[in-house]
Structure formats: C-alpha cells, structure tokens
Amino acid sequence: xxxTGSKWFFGLGIVSLVLAFAxxxxxxxxxxxxxxxxxxxxxxxxxGYGLLLxxxxxxxxxxxxxxxxxxxxxxxxxxxxxxETVPPVVPAGASYWPPVAAFGVALVVVGLVTEAILxxxxxxxxxxxxxxxxxxxxxxxxxxxxEVNRRIRNRIMAPIEYPAAAALTLAVLAVALSRVFLALSAxxxxxxxxxxxxxxxxxxFFIASRPRISPNVVVGLLVxxxxxxxxxxxxxGVAGTREFExxxxxxxxxxxxxxxxxxxxxxVEVGS
Amino acid sequence: xxVTEAPRDAALEAAAAPSPSAPPTGLAAVVGxxxxxxxxxxxxGTSLLFLLAAGVIGVLTGVEVYDSTGSEIFAADxxxxxxxxxxxxxxxxxxxxxxxxxxxxxxxxxxxxxxxAFPRATAAAYWTWLVSGALVIAAYGIDGGxxxxxxxxxxxxxxxxxxxxxxxxxATISVVTTVATLRAxxxxxxxxxxxxxxxxxxxxxxxxTLPVLAADLVVTWVDLRYGQQFLRGPDGVWERxxxxxWQPTLYVAAVPALGVIADVVPVFAQRRHQRHRVAMxxxxxxxxxxxxxxxxxxxxxxxxxxxxDWLFEGPWIxxxxxxxxxxxxxxxxxxxxxxxxxxxxxxxxxxxVPAGLLLLLGIGxxxxxxxxxxxxxxxxxxTAQATLVLxxxxxxxxxxxxxxxxxxxxxxxxxxATRLGxxxxxxxxxxxxxxxxxxxxxxxxxxxxxxxxxxxxxxxxTVEVLNLVSAVGLGVAVLGGLLAGLAMxxxxxGEGPGDDPWGGHTLEWxxxxxxxxxxxxxxxxxxxxxxxxxxxxxxxASASTEAPAR
Numbered sequence: 151x152x153x154t155g156s157k158w159f160f161g162l163g164i165v166s167l168v169l170a171f172a173x174x175x176x177x178x179x180x181x182x183x184x185x186x187x188x189x190x191x192x193x194x195x196x197x198g199y200g201l202l203l204x205x206x207x208x209x210x211x212x213x214x215x216x217x218x219x220x221x222x223x224x225x226x227x228x229x230x231x232x233x234e235t236v237p238p239v240v241p242a243g244a245s246y247w248p249p250v251a252a253f254g255v256a257l258v259v260v261g262l263v264t265e266a267i268l269x270x271x272x273x274x275x276x277x278x279x280x281x282x283x284x285x286x287x288x289x290x291x292x293x294x295x296x297e298v299n300r301r302i303r304n305r306i307m308a309p310i311e312y313p314a315a316a317a318l319t320l321a322v323l324a325v326a327l328s329r330v331f332l333a334l335s336a337x338x339x340x341x342x343x344x345x346x347x348x349x350x351x352x353x354x355f356f357i358a359s360r361p362r363i364s365p366n367v368v369v370g371l372l373v374x375x376x377x378x379x380x381x382x383x384x385x386x387g388v389a390g391t392r393e394f395e396x397x398x399x400x401x402x403x404x405x406x407x408x409x410x411x412x413x414x415x416x417x418v419e420v421g422s
Numbered sequence: 423x424x425v426t427e428a429p430r431d432a433a434l435e436a437a438a439a440p441s442p443s444a445p446p447t448g449l450a451a452v453v454g455x456x457x458x459x460x461x462x463x464x465x466x467g468t469s470l471l472f473l474l475a476a477g478v479i480g481v482l483t484g485v486e487v488y489d490s491t492g493s494e495i496f497a498a499d500x501x502x503x504x505x506x507x508x509x510x511x512x513x514x515x516x517x518x519x520x521x522x523x524x525x526x527x528x529x530x531x532x533x534x535x536x537x538x539a540f541p542r543a544t545a546a547a548y549w550t551w552l553v554s555g556a557l558v559i560a561a562y563g564i565d566g567g568x569x570x571x572x573x574x575x576x577x578x579x580x581x582x583x584x585x586x587x588x589x590x591x592x593a594t595i596s597v598v599t600t601v602a603t604l605r606a607x608x609x610x611x612x613x614x615x616x617x618x619x620x621x622x623x624x625x626x627x628x629x630x631t632l633p634v635l636a637a638d639l640v641v642t643w644v645d646l647r648y649g650q651q652f653l654r655g656p657d658g659v660w661e662r663x664x665x666x667x668w669q670p671t672l673y674v675a676a677v678p679a680l681g682v683i684a685d686v687v688p689v690f691a692q693r694r695h696q697r698h699r700v701a702m703x704x705x706x707x708x709x710x711x712x713x714x715x716x717x718x719x720x721x722x723x724x725x726x727x728x729x730x731d732w733l734f735e736g737p738w739i740x741x742x743x744x745x746x747x748x749x750x751x752x753x754x755x756x757x758x759x760x761x762x763x764x765x766x767x768x769x770x771x772x773x774x775v776p777a778g779l780l781l782l783l784g785i786g787x788x789x790x791x792x793x794x795x796x797x798x799x800x801x802x803x804x805t806a807q808a809t810l811v812l813x814x815x816x817x818x819x820x821x822x823x824x825x826x827x828x829x830x831x832x833x834x835x836x837x838x839a840t841r842l843g844x845x846x847x848x849x850x851x852x853x854x855x856x857x858x859x860x861x862x863x864x865x866x867x868x869x870x871x872x873x874x875x876x877x878x879x880x881x882x883x884t885v886e887v888l889n890l891v892s893a894v895g896l897g898v899a900v901l902g903g904l905l906a907g908l909a910m911x912x913x914x915x916g917e918g919p920g921d922d923p924w925g926g927h928t929l930e931w932x933x934x935x936x937x938x939x940x941x942x943x944x945x946x947x948x949x950x951x952x953x954x955x956x957x958x959x960x961x962x963a964s965a966s967t968e969a970p971a972r
Contacts, residue, residue, distance in 0.1 A: 162706075190726040242457075249454075255553065259557060259584075310572060336670065
C-alpha cells in the first residue's frame with residue numbers, strides 16, 4: 151500500500167527527476183548524459199543538475215521509508231506492538247534538569263571565548279545532567295505508579311547525590327570563606343570565622359529542633375546561604391588579599407613549624 | 423528490583439490516572455515543567471518580547487538613517503551592528519520561536535496526543551534558547567555581533583547563535599516527531615489538520631536548514647579564533663547568516679503561518695476547508711521551495727571573493743517565481759472557502775487574512791528580485807521583502823494565539839485590543855515595507871552594506887524621507903504588537919470560554935479549555951480531517967431527524 155506520505159515523496163522525487171533531466175539537457179547536456187549521470191554524455195550545469203538529482207533521490211528514499219513505516223499511523227503502531235489499541239504516551243512529570251542543561255550550555259559557550267575552566271565546568275554540568283536525565287527517564291517508565299518511580303529513582307541516585315552535594319557545598323564554602331579571610335585583616339578574619347561558625351551551628355540547631363519544618367523553608371535557607379557565600383566570596387576575590395608582612399630570617403617558615411634541615415649531616419653516637 | 427517488573431498494561435493504566443503526588447506550583451511549576459502547553463506559552467510570550475525589542479531597534483535604525491550625513495543615535499560603525507541585531511532578533515528570537523511555541527502547545531492537541539514526543543527535550547530547548555538568546559544580546563552589548571570590534575565578543579555572538587539554532591532544532595524535532603508518530607488512531611497523514619501538517623513539512627525543512635547554518639557558524643568561529651584567513655573576521659560573519667533572510671530560505675519561516683491561516687479560515691467560514699488535499703500539497707510545495715541552504719554566499723580560499731554562483735541562475739530564478747504559486751493557490755482556496763461558507767468576522771480571522779496578504783506581497787516581491795535587469799538584489803527592496811514575510815508570519819502567529827487562546831490560556835483574548843493590535847501590525851508592516859521597497863528601486867543598498875552610498879544625489883532627500891516613513895511604520899507595528907501582547911496578559915472576565923467557543927473543526931476542540939494534563943479522556947472517532955466538525959454535524963442531523971418524530 152502506498153501511503154499518503156509516500157505519495158508526496160514519490161511525487162516530489164519524480165518531479166525533481168524529470169526537472170533534473172530537463173535542466174541537464176537545456177543547460178548544455180548532450181546524448182544520454184542527463185539520464186546516465188554523465189556516463190554517456192554531458193549533463194550541462196553540474197550544480198543545478200546535481201541539486202535536482204539529489205532532491206529526487208532523497209525524496210524517493212523518504213518515500214520508501216514512509217511506505218515501510220506506513221506513515222507511522224497509530225493502527226500500524228498497535229499492530230507492530232501486538233495490541234488492540236495504541237499504547238498511551240505518558241506525560242512527563244516535573245524535572246529541573248532541562249534548565250540546568252541550558253545553564254551548562256551557556257557555560258560552555260561563554261567558556262569557549264573566555265576561560266577554559268568555565269568550558270570544563272559547562273561540560274561537567276552537561277555530563278551530570280545527562281546521567282540524571284537518563285536515570286530519571288528510566289525510572290519514569292519503571293512502573294505505572296509515579297510515587298514508586300520516584301522512590302526507585304531516589305534509591306539509585308540519592309547515595310550519589312547527597313555526598314556529591316555535600317562535597318560541593320563544602321568546597322564552595324571553603325573556597326568562598328578562604329577568599330574572605332584572605333581579604334580581611336587577621337583580627338577581622340578571626341571574628342568572621344567565629345560568626346560563620348555560630349551561624350552554621352545556629353541554623354543547624356534551628357532546623358534540628360523543628361522536625362516539622364517545611365522543606366521549602368529549609369531549601370530557602372540553604373539557597374540564601376549559598377547565594378550569600380558565593381556572592382561574598384566573589385566580592386572578596388575581586389577585592390584581593392590583604393598585605394602580608396615578610397619576616398626576616400624565617401625563610402617562609404611559620405612559628406611552631408619544624409626547623410629546616412641542616413646543611414651538614416648529624417652524627418648520633420649510640421653507646422661508647 | 424521487583425517493582426520494576428510490574429506488568430506493562432497495569433503500568434499504562436496507572437499512567438493514565440492522575441499522579442498521587444502533588445504537582446509543583448508557582449515558579450517551580452514553570453521552571454520544571456514538561457507540559458507542552460506551559461513550554462509553548464513560554465516560547466510564545468518570550469518570543470513576542472524579543473520581537474517587540476527587535477522592532478524598537480528597527481525604529482531606531484530607521485530614524486538613524488533619516489539623515490545620511492550624520493549620526494543621530496548610534497555611532498557610525500554601530501549602525502550595521504544594530505541592523506544585524508534587529509534581523510537576528512526578529513527571526514531567531516522572534517518569528518521562529520513564536521510559531522514553534524504555538525506548535526509545541528497545539529500540535530499534540532490537534533493530533534490527539536497526550537504530550538509532545540520529547541517533552542523534556544523541548545523544555546531543555548526552551549531554556550537553552552532563552553539563555554543563549556540572552557548571550558547573543560549580551561555579545562552586542564560588549565562590542566560583539568557581526569561587524570563588532572572585539573573578537574571575543576563576536577565569537578560569543580557566533581557561539582551563542584549556534585546554541586540558539588541547536589535549541590530551535592531540538593524543539594522542532596520534538597513537534598515534527600509528534601506529528602509523525604503520535605497521531606491518534608484513525609488520523610492518517612491525509613487527515614492531519616493543516617497546521618500540524620505545515621509544522622511537519624515546514625519543520626522538516628527547518629531541520630534541513632538550521633544545521634547548515636550552525637555548520638556555517640562553526641566554520642566562522644574557527645576562522646575568527648584562528649587567524650581570520652578566509653572569512654574576513656568580524657566583517658565576514660554576517661555573510662554566513664544573511665542567507666536566512668534571503669529568498670528562498672526566508673520563506674520557510676512562514677510555512678507554519680500558512681497552516682495557522684488554513685486552520686482559522688474554515689472555522690470562521692463555518693464549512694470544511696475547500697480541497698483539503700490540494701491545500702496539503704500547496705503547503706508542502708511552499709516548504710519544499712523554501713529549502714534554500716544552497717543559495718548562500720560562498721567563501722573563497724583567499725578570502726577576497728564571495729562567490730554567489732546561484733544568483734540569477736536557473737534554479738534560483740525558478741524557485742523565486744514558483745514560490746508565488748503555493749501562496750496564490752492557498753489564498754484562492756481560502757477565498758473559495760470563505761465565499762462558499764457563512765462567514766463570521768471573528769478576531770482570529772481578522773488577524774490571519776491580512777497576514778496572508780503580507781506573505782503574498784513578500785513572496786511576490788521575491789519574484790521581482792529575481793529579475794536580473796531590475797537591479798534589486800542587495801538593496802532595501804530585499805529588506806522590505808524580509809519585513810513583509812516576517813511580519814506576515816508574526817501576524818499569523820498572533821492570529822493563532824487569538825484562535826487557540828482558550829486552549830493556551832483558558833480564556834478568549836479581548837476583541838477590541840487584539841483587533842486593533844493586529845490591524846496596527848498589518849498597516850505598520852505595509853508602511854514600513856513599501857517605502858523601503860521604493861528606496862530599493864532608487865538604489866539604496868541594504869543598511870549593512872552601504873545604505874545611501876549608491877543613491878543618485880538627486881534622490882538622497884527622497885530616500886531619507888522614505889526611511890523615516892518606514893521607521894514610523896515599524897513603530898506603528900510595534901505599537902500593535904504591544905497592544906496584542908497586553909491583550910494576552912489581560913485577566914479573564916466572567917466565565918471561561920467553554921471547550922469550543924469558535925465551533926472548531928479539529929481535535930483540540932474536543933477537550934476542555936484549558937486542556938488537562940494528558941489532554942484527552944476519550945477521543946471522537948476520526949474519519950476525516952475535521953472530526954469535531956463531523957461529530958457536531960452528525961449530532962445536528964440526528965437531532966433534526968428525531969424532531970419530527972416527536
């Protein structure tokens with residue numbers, strides 16, 4: 151059976167083929183050239199002839215594909231699946247990975263023209279998204295119950311996500327705070343460190359003391375903390391480090407550190 | 423892993439039921455959404471904002487060239503960059519995503535599918551398009567874009583535009599696959615609604631075109647970053663993109679717009695579309711003739727010459743004239759449908775008919791461009807042609823938004839503001855394009871390649887006035903677009919619009935307004951291209967036969 155889609159492609163293919171022959175002859179072709187793709191004669195203007203011939207071949211190929219796939223009609227899909235009705239397509243649930251992927255693409259684009267580190271970071275983000283997306287898509291089809299699917303997904307990914315998120319949080323916090331400490335005076339840095347410690351313990355105590363606290367509040371606190379930490383860290387990084395005094399004779403060694411090795415070997419006599 | 427071995431049938435049944443977990447609300451529902459209607463609305467809303475911004479830039483450039491002797495608004499070397507920003511914004515951030523957004527929201531409804539083929543890929547495409555579009559604009563802000571002076575910023579433009587193109591291609595793949603594979607039982611390709619058909623054929627040609635442009639840009643990026651030996655650095659970037667705004671490639675942007683018009687006209691004529699099969703063929707022919715990646719400015723190894731061997735050669739001339747045939751044929755069929763029906767002057771009809779006229783004028787202008795002796799190539803005649811086609815497509819898109827507003831927003835758009843907005847867009851497009859076309863006949867070059875340099879001294883004043891009138895026209899069109907946008911944002915008054923306020927023909931009118939997740943509880947029998955029209959008339963017929971019996 152020649153389907154509607156096939157008819158369209160076959161028609162387009164035949165018209166293109168006839169046009170290719172006509173164009174080949176009318177632009178200086180001779181003999182059987184246009185019919186034999188130049189094997190028995192000339193084809194005239196190669197560009198137009200090639201264009202039309204390509205259009206013809208591609209159209210005919212697509213026509214064959216459309217016939218084989220029966221225009222992807224639903225009845226044909228059901229027949230292939232061996233069912234009476236077409237399997238329903240399940241609407242996708244919420245997922246935040248698509249916007250994260252866009253962020254990764256943006257990092258790649260910006261990194262290509264600025265810093266290689268951004269480019270690599272973008273690739274890492276895209277890689278993480280690919281893994282997460284793949285697992286989520288698989289889990290979405292695991293059973294018919296979205297809640298069960300969510301648990302399946304979490305059972306696989308949570309043991310990876312939580313440690314990774316914790317490590318990332320600590321790394322961001324460490325880098326951001328180190329920039330702040332280096333930018334402030336030594337005395338101020340001590341007070342800020344104490345303050346940050348108190349805030350972290352205080353927030354932890356607040357959350358722990360309220361078992362029924364809304365997840366939105368926890369997420370809000372964490373997001374606010376992350377934004378403040380990154381923002382302050384960036385600002386401190388831009389401000390630069392404080393001036394450090396060079397102490398004569400310490401050769402870079404700090405108080406309390408092990409002495410530098412002596413130039414001459416030390417002989418220790420044991421017994422007599 | 424026993425839970426993963428649940429029977430598939432049971433899984434499918436459960437999947438059709440609503441999710442037991444509460445769906446996200448507020449911003450979370452938007453950012454994390456895989457619902458094609460939500461993503462489609464995001465595409466539509468954002469692209470309209472970009473279109474308005476592009477229009478404002480067009481107005482400023484028009485005012486700028488009012489006086490060819492001095493700079494009014496921009497620095498002299500900024501004008502070509504602003505022209506390219508306007509064009510890039512209008513096509514890649516405006517018209518294409520507007521129609522794509524409409525398709526993402528409406529096509530699954532039209533073909534009886536629960537969602538698009540790749541909902542999360544579509545979501546990723548939207549966010550990538552949005553972020554990359556912002557980067558394109560940011561690149562202009564730091565002296566980038568074509569003709570920019572900062573190579574890094576120009577490279578950022580190129581890279582971000584590649585990302586925009588990839589995002590548009592991914593979203594296109596999703597809707598094209600939806601039409602190809604997710605049609606409801608009984609809906610053969612021949613029974614596919616004309617908008618979905620236009621998305622299938624037009625989207626297929628987009629997929630043949632956009633990757634070529636992306637490849638062009640990748641080569642440009644390499645040349646920009648590594649020596650600028652072949653493509654003339656930042657000054658050569660626009661040549662790699664400009665063919666998208668020339669015939670025949672320009673026309674393919676308008677193919678889904680033809681589908682919008684073809685779905686709106688029969689509903690307001692209250693009869694079937696005349697010669698549905700012929701209309702399908704004509705829309706397909708319009709898409710096929712718009713396959714134009716072969717007609718682009720070439721590059722020479724020495725970087726000195728840009729060959730355009732195809733210009734005024736047989737295929738290009740043939741395509742330029744043949745492209746008029748499908749649009750003429752479709753306008754004929756729509757006229758026939760309207761004349762043989764009982765016309766209601768609904769707002770969508772008032773928007774799409776002028777859109778069809780703009781497209782006809784734009785494509786007709788392309789025929790004149792192909793006349794070698796006319797000398798219109800590379801003049802503002804071509805700018806006028808692009809203005810007509812793009813604004814025609816945008817107006818058809820607005821008509822589509824007004825038509826499918828019950829499905830998109832669960833409300834009807836306010837008639838007065840929408841009609842006034844559409845009328846202003848139509849009139850503005852004419853006033854913007856006609857003076858530019860006339861200026862083109864007076865040898866005004868496109869603004870990226872010289873402007874009034876070639877104009878005869880006696881005609882310079884005339885051309886400057888024409889440029890100003892054109893800017894005013896574009897300003898009117900922007901005002902119209904703004905009005906229509908405000909109409910979209912207006913709150914719903916009173917009760918909802920009902921499931922089928924227009925007396926629609928196709929499947930989207932068989933579900934509620936707005937449709938639920940999953941779209942359909944059950945589908946009517948599909949035995950033609952207008953199943954809802956069939957069902958309505960069958961019910962009316964049975965009611966009329968039962969009435970005398972009582």
